[in-house]
Amino acid sequence: MKEQLQIQNVSMRLGSFELKEFSLGLNRGDYFVLLGPSGCGKTTLLRTIAGVYQDYNGCVCIGGEDVNGIPPERRRIGYVSQSEDLFPHLNVRKNVAFGLRYTGWDRQEQEEQLQRIIEWMGISGLAEQFPKTLSGGESRRVALARALVVKPRVLLLDEPLGMLDPNARETMIDILKRIHRQTDTTTIHVTHDREEAWMLEGWCGVMMNGQLLQTGSVAEVFRQPGNRAVADFFGGTNIFEARFERRENGVYAMTEFSEFLVEQNVPHTEGAIQLRPETLTFGNSARAEPDRKTCFGKVDAVIRNVSDRGAYLRFETETDNQAELIVDAGHEYRRYAPGERVRLFCRSSPQPLTENTGTEEKSQPLKTG
């Protein structure tokens, strides 16, 4: 095992939160963004890694060492919780320096590391202040400094950008990126915010109901969600139940209102597809059969509503059997008005989705009539 952090089949239950056979491996220097809705077990996972919860099945290894039974203070983990948990009776300098005395470094080394971190975080001006006088962004930076000062083997960040105003978020993201470049610390960044994942450009994973559903680059996960739950989480629109059928020129997804050609190989026969709103266009062209190059499917619909979203126009349309389809199109489509009958074309392959097994209570009703 070369990995810095290795989590294998970890299961545990804590009240309503649980982890189900959770597995994840991170190499040294990885920045992993763990996305998931509130209550999916993200914080439970971080605390299990940190050693706060010890009763789990499976294996957590840090730096190749199984940490089962090792108390949190001997794991050398950096953890920034959602509420920062700065010590109210200590000033910023003492807060940051808190962990240093347990590192076993000599006095001068401790002092140098403290100065270095305080400068990195831009909190030298706050050193003598007490936590209750700090703003949200400031206390977040202090908490991060406090976690980093002991050179942790793994850094766990629980919603580090939550509850910050946009400017403070930008600053914090810059700091996180810079710190990661400079220290190369293996990091897990937990968030429920998709925007954050885009801004951090890291490797990301989607977690739901205690399970890791998909990992990959943000663009990959966003554009090619593996199953319905992930697609839903990424603001899933136009998701329809489908049956997959193999024909001589490819795989077809049969929905209630039309059929679509699917490029990817689909192993199963039942599932769903997502027609991404920006891949749909419309017009009155009357091409007979879907052609693999330009058109992956077509359906007749009536425009119900148009709204201007700034960069594009959003058309809400309805097919003959009451399925609702969202189309995002450029401003050149302005001439189409509600009530107009159009033919929708699918310009790129729809994304086939598997029904997720672990998300019974999360899955939304199907959008078919």
Place this chain on the structure above:
Amino acid sequence: METASAATRKRVFLSLLALHLAGYVWCGVTGWIAPFDLFNLILFAFNISAAVMLIRSRFDLWVGAGVMILITAHTFAGHQLAPDELTSGAILLTSILVLYVGMQINKYLPLKYWWVFVASFFALYAIFIHGLPNAEPLFILFLMGMVACARSLRLMAYFWALTLSFTVGQPYSWEAVFILFFILTALFSARSFARSKTTAIFLGVGMAVVFLVLLPIISAVFNMDLHNVGNVLSDLRVREAIWRTFYTATISTFVLIVFMIPFAYALSRLRFRGRTLILSLIDLPIVIPQSVAGMVLLQIFGRKQVLGGAIEQYLGIPVDGTVLGICLAQIFVALPFLTKSAVTAFDSVDEQLEVSARILGASSWSVFWRIACPLAGRGIFLGAVLAWARAAGEFGAVLIVAPSPETAPITAYNRFNSVGVYEAAPLVVVLLLFSVAMFFILQLVGHMIHQKAG
């Protein structure tokens, strides 16, 4: 108000003067007043010059008329109000001042000020002229005071606090002034998010009850005689008793701190079977009557009992009738105060802070010392103060376990038993001063801890 024409002024003031003259003649004829009394003649001359000046000046018509009516009325009624002519004249001049201020208040301030002013005037009249004998000079004095305070309702409140304390509040005038001023200052400086009459009333009434309960202590401090205090302190027996009280209470508190604070931390952090039972059992010494507690202790730790005998054998001193016994009784009664305060204080420390400290590398022992104790410090300290005070003031249990050597409460009781309450008063004041001084010192330290932890 439009200014009346010169003709109107002339008509009004002259007719008032005519009224005075007519009344003067009529009263003289009927014998109600002495017509050739110098004072009455001076009053009439005074009124004539007033009329002349008022006609020539642009002075307010109504105030002028009021002044003239006052002088007229005083001619007929003055000798009924005042014992001598000097006082009578002073009352007249004060009345003119009151009239003038009353008019000004009516003109420039909201109506309620005027009503308060008028009511105060009559109340003062009732208290000093009717209520107290020979108090006319005081009436004049307080009337001047009232006039000076009339432009502010708050000043009026303080004025009445003072007046009532020194008239109705006898013989506790100074105590009453102190208490009433304290309550008024609290009420007037009270601030909240939204103005609420309800909370203000609750505050005022509550403080009044608190001070009634504290009145004996306040009274004792006010009437303290330093000479007697010196005499009492020169008594070796008293000095020893105070010193003994001080160090036994300190030892007891120290023992409680050493054993009960870690215990309280455990109770706060751990959930186990029987936890609720333990938390209730801690409170037991509060509900047990002190004398009963003393007897129970004696039944176990008495020198003829198994445990008491063993202690005497190994430590060399018996429990009952010694300092050891005093401490034991004090620990027994003070235990709930420190323990409960400490549990509450530890409960209020966020456990997540401790988790964070653990992840940062602090051991659980370190977390207790560097996170939990400093953050719970203030609550623990206040609990220790309570426990110390409880231990120092303990009477019943100590009396039964160790009636001698004496602690301060027992000395006071013995003195009361032998010489009675009046003779024991100086000792009582000394003990009171000792307690109050300790109380303020501890409060001050507690406040400083609070500032630091703030």
